[in-house]
Amino acid sequence: MKIITKCSEMADYSLDARARGGAVGLVPTMGALHDGHLSLLKTASRHCDNVVMSVFVNPAQFGPAEDFERYPRQLERDCEFVEAAGCDAVFAPSPQEIYPDNYSTYVNVENITGVLCGASRPGHFRGVATVVLKLFNIVMPQIAVFGAKDAQQVIVIKRVVEDLNLSVKIIAAPTVREPDGLAMSSRNAYLSANERAEAPLIHRALMSAKGLYDGGERGGRSIMDCVRSILNEGRLINPEYVEVVDTTLLKPLDSIVRPALLAVACRTAETGTRLIDNVVLGGDL
Numbered sequence: 001m002k003i004i005t006k007c008s009e010m011a012d013y014s015l016d017a018r019a020r021g022g023a024v025g026l027v028p029t030m031g032a033l034h035d036g037h038l039s040l041l042k043t044a045s046r047h048c049d050n051v052v053m054s055v056f057v058n059p060a061q062f063g064p065a066e067d068f069e070r071y072p073r074q075l076e077r078d079c080e081f082v083e084a085a086g087c088d089a090v091f092a093p094s095p096q097e098i099y100p101d102n103y104s105t106y107v108n109v110e111n112i113t114g115v116l117c118g119a120s121r122p123g124h125f126r127g128v129a130t131v132v133l134k135l136f137n138i139v140m141p142q143i144a145v146f147g148a149k150d151a152q153q154v155i156v157i158k159r160v161v162e163d164l165n166l167s168v169k170i171i172a173a174p175t176v177r178e179p180d181g182l183a184m185s186s187r188n189a190y191l192s193a194n195e196r197a198e199a200p201l202i203h204r205a206l207m208s209a210k211g212l213y214d215g216g217e218r219g220g221r222s223i224m225d226c227v228r229s230i231l232n233e234g235r236l237i238n239p240e241y242v243e244v245v246d247t248t249l250l251k252p253l254d255s256i257v258r259p260a261l262l263a264v265a266c267r268t269a270e271t272g273t274r275l276i277d278n279v280v281l282g283g284d285l
């Protein structure tokens with residue numbers, strides 16, 4: 001497996017792979033890899049001969065009071081982890097390589113980035129859209145795989161691809177969970193033991209709401225109330241938002257007459273860790 005740190009070397013690798021007739025797949029990550037990331041890698045390798053995983057803790061997507069500095073970094077372990085899983089190349093540039101001096105260009109996606117996670121994380125999706133477009137230009141993948149856990153991110157990236165006429169196919173891969181239902185996340189490492197014990201409540205709340213939907217309930221309000229009432233059983237998991245929105249424009253749905261994203265973000269009481277999860281009702285991302 002190749003470990004690449006320079007943009008020019010990454011582009012050469014991809015041009016070479018494509019010249020040999022191989023398809024290139026990209027899995028963008030921030031590292032501290034877990035089985036969720038690995039499943040994206042496996043999805044990519046089903047579609048492509050050359051799978052590139054990027055590992056880059058993107059400063060542009062963190063707010064000033066967020067966890068950029070303490071975000072877990074473990075590149076050596078990450079490389080061993082994905083090499084064993086058949087990854088062809090890891091692209092791990094430095095911040096300076098991606099944002100050199102005088103860097104000034106950002107991608108701003110209107111309308112859908114100020115809601116849900118964007119409401120409490122101003123600038124987050126501007127940073128995500130910018131780095132992902134840069135990665136697409138550097139790696140030149142035919143497909144890129146993202147996790148459905150970050151549903152708004154998938155929707156924003158699909159918007160960028162469509163709006164800017166990019167020729168990359170976006171694939172959303174299902175959320176990988178711990179045995180008790182908690183969505184795997186690099187940030188789960190921040191949780192205290194008590195918070196970790198309560199955290200599966202989020203998935204349980206989403207599954208109860210899905211049960212209501214499957215039983216015929218179509219009221220957005222009833223679905224959200226169901227999630228909130230189950231989250232209220234916990235002492236340490238405080239909802240930041242619970243929303244039912246459509247899967248394209250992220251507009252609230254009073255009545256679920258088309259595929260709906262039921263999305264939740266919570267903040268834990270002891271360590272202030274932010275946890276997100278979701279389920280799509282009546283469709284896919």
Ligand code: AMP
Nearest residue numbers: 028029030031036146147150175176184
């Ligand atoms: P991150 O490194 O957390 O920024 O995530 C990199 C990619 O992995 C994103 O597309 C995430 O949506 C995806 N991802 C993170 N956690 C999971 C999970 N538990 N299951 C599936 N994909 C995930």
